Amino acid sequence: MAILLKTVDLRKRFGGVQAVQGVSLSVEERSILAVIGPNGAGKSTLMNLLSGVYQPDAGSLELAGHRMAGLPAHRRARLGLARTFQKIRLFRQLSLLDNVLAGAHLHHQIPLWQYALPAGRFWSDWARSRDEAMALLEFVGLAGRAGERAGALSYGEQRLLEIARALATRPRLFMLDEPAAGLNASEVGFLLERLREIRARGITLVVVEHNMDLVMNLADRVFVMDRGVPLFEGTPAAVQRESRVIEAYLGVDVNRPEVAL
Ligand SMILES: Nc1ncnc2c1ncn2[C@@H]1O[C@H](COP(=O)(O)OP(=O)(O)O)[C@@H](O)[C@H]1O
Ligand SMILES: [Mg+2]
Known part of the structure; x- marks a missing residue:
C-alpha cells in the first residue's frame, strides 16, 4: 500500500507551550487513522499543521510525495487535502x-x-x-x-x-476534527456509516475524535497523543490493551490502581 500522508518530527510551539513535538506519521492510502488524546494533547494543532493553518517550527510533511511545509492552506487543498474544523465553520x-x-x-x-x-x-x-x-x-x-x-x-x-x-x-485526504462532538447516538451511527462509505470511495481519512465507540469501530490505526507528544500507535485492539493510554485518559496508573483516583 502506498503512503499518502507522511510527516517526520513535526513540532509547533506557542509561547511557553510545546503543542506538538516529535510527531512522525505514515498514513496509507485508503486507510483511516484516528487521533486521540486528552484535551490539550495537541490534536487540533496537528490538524492545523497538516492543513496549513499553521506552519511547523520544524519537521517535514508530504502528501502523495509533494512537500507541503511552507505551502499555504489553499495550495494544500489543491493537492487534495480537505478538512472540517472542531468549531463548525459554515x-x-x-x-x-x-x-x-x-x-x-x-x-x-x-x-x-x-x-x-x-x-x-x-x-x-x-x-x-x-x-x-x-x-x-x-x-x-x-x-x-x-x-x-x-x-x-x-x-x-x-x-x-x-x-x-x-x-x-474532491479530496484524496479528508481530515475531521471531532466530527461526533455534540451528536446523539443515532447521528453518531449515521456518521460512522458515512465515513466508512467515504473510505470505500477511495478517500483516506484522519479523524480526531473523543467518541471511543466511533474510533474503535472505524479506525484501522489509532495514534495517541498526550501533551504534544506521541504516546502510542497501533490497531484499535492494541490501543485498548495499552496501559499508557488508559493512564493518559483517566489519570490512573493501571499497575498501581490503589493510589489512583
Ligand atoms: N493558537 C494558539 N495559541 C496559543 N496556544 C495554543 C494555540 N493553539 C493551541 N494552543 C495550545 O496548544 C496546546 C494543544 O492544543 P490543541 O492542539 O487545541 O489540543 P487538543 O485539540 O488535543 O485539545 C494547548 O495547550 C493549547 O492551549
Ligand atoms: Mg482539539
Whole structure:
C-alpha cells in the first residue's frame, strides 16, 4: 500500500507551550487513522499543521510525495487535502446548496472574470458543480433541504453539511476534527456509516475524535497523543490493551490502581 500522508518530527510551539513535538506519521492510502488524546494533547494543532493553518517550527510533511511545509492552506487543498474544523465553520446565511458549491468552486477553478463574462464552459462547469453538490447533499441525507439556510440546521446536520462541503473539493485526504462532538447516538451511527462509505470511495481519512465507540469501530490505526507528544500507535485492539493510554485518559496508573483516583 502506498503512503499518502507522511510527516517526520513535526513540532509547533506557542509561547511557553510545546503543542506538538516529535510527531512522525505514515498514513496509507485508503486507510483511516484516528487521533486521540486528552484535551490539550495537541490534536487540533496537528490538524492545523497538516492543513496549513499553521506552519511547523520544524519537521517535514508530504502528501502523495509533494512537500507541503511552507505551502499555504489553499495550495494544500489543491493537492487534495480537505478538512472540517472542531468549531463548525459554515456560511450560515447561505443555502445548503451554496455552502457545498463554495467547496466545489475550488475544484473547478473557475476564473473570477468568467462570472462577469459568462462563456459556455462556465455554464457547463456550473451545471456540473450543481449536480455534484446535490449528489453530496443526498449523500449526507440533506438533499431535501438544499434551499434552506445553513443556520437553520440542527447542530448534527451542520456537521454533515460541513462534510458534504469538504467532499466537494474532491479530496484524496479528508481530515475531521471531532466530527461526533455534540451528536446523539443515532447521528453518531449515521456518521460512522458515512465515513466508512467515504473510505470505500477511495478517500483516506484522519479523524480526531473523543467518541471511543466511533474510533474503535472505524479506525484501522489509532495514534495517541498526550501533551504534544506521541504516546502510542497501533490497531484499535492494541490501543485498548495499552496501559499508557488508559493512564493518559483517566489519570490512573493501571499497575498501581490503589493510589489512583
Ligand atoms: N493558537 C494558539 N495559541 C496559543 N496556544 C495554543 C494555540 N493553539 C493551541 N494552543 C495550545 O496548544 C496546546 C494543544 O492544543 P490543541 O492542539 O487545541 O489540543 P487538543 O485539540 O488535543 O485539545 C494547548 O495547550 C493549547 O492551549
Ligand atoms: Mg482539539
